[in-house]
Amino acid sequence: MRYRIIAFVAFVALLLDQGTKALVLQQLPLDAGIPVTSFFSLVHVQNHGAAFGFLNDPGTTWQFWLFTLATLAAIVVVVVMARSAKEHERMLFVAFGAIVGGALGNFIDRVRFRAVVDFLDFYWAGWHWPAFNVADVFICFGAVLLVLHSFCAPNTPKEGSRT
Template identity: 55%
Template sequence: MPKRYVYVPTSALLIILLDQASKLWILAKFPLWQVKPVIPGFFNLVHVANRGAAFGFLNNSDTNWQLYLFMGFTLLALSVVAYLVRTTPPNDRLQLTALACITGGALGNFIDRVRLDYVVDFLDFYVGKVHWPAFNVADICICAGAGLLFLAFLRNEKNKAKGTEK
């Protein structure tokens, strides 16, 4: 069995465990919508129920259709990731790491949607009264994975242009 079929799922599982552990801690320690300043003027811990997507997009507590929409998008995205894992050269650690991050993050938020009907967000960064939308460990991994995947694609295109494809 190629190492990528062990590396990606194992790395994704570690991300899921970290994400779910952090969310379980928030659920146990913070009532919904509670805010606890950590670094005044910059960072709070909060407990937010996000029924939408990234940055609260389509976050509407009056309807439930978006739950199924985002669960469907997650399954579609994971299908694309599975294809990319299968077609990634086994020695392309950057691309495989990116795919593991995306997989772990997507599954971490998917678990919340199945279990709670919403995603637990809790990291609240701000300056003055201007807040970045609350997010979680899974969101960090999805964004980092997307950035790493972009860098891997750029590197691979550069190598193809040079004729030194990995």
């Protein structure tokens, strides 16, 4: 059951991410933007770095390999952690699925474009958050769920220990 939950959430994340990016690619020229509210715009930018523009330098290629390895490592870590988790820890499996789906969504962009398509742009009173995408939202959501799980999971004694 654990892998079904992870696969389902990852599939939904991947579908939403790639679907929204396809709309952006189809409707907005690169570096264009459409104001939606006084604090939010839809934009079309390409990020050659990591989340929120970290290491965004289109003139270098080593980031592609670094982020490719990081994606593969994250998926391996998720599989190992899922194998050792208890079957009833569904919040954990949803978190894993969100992280894997988001990571795969950005990975697909890196393979296709050597950059990630970002399009959600928030700003307010001179403060501007770097543009991001649906994959980033799922990765952050999964990370928050992992933190919540670590606080909510019952503390069970380890085998052989006395409480």
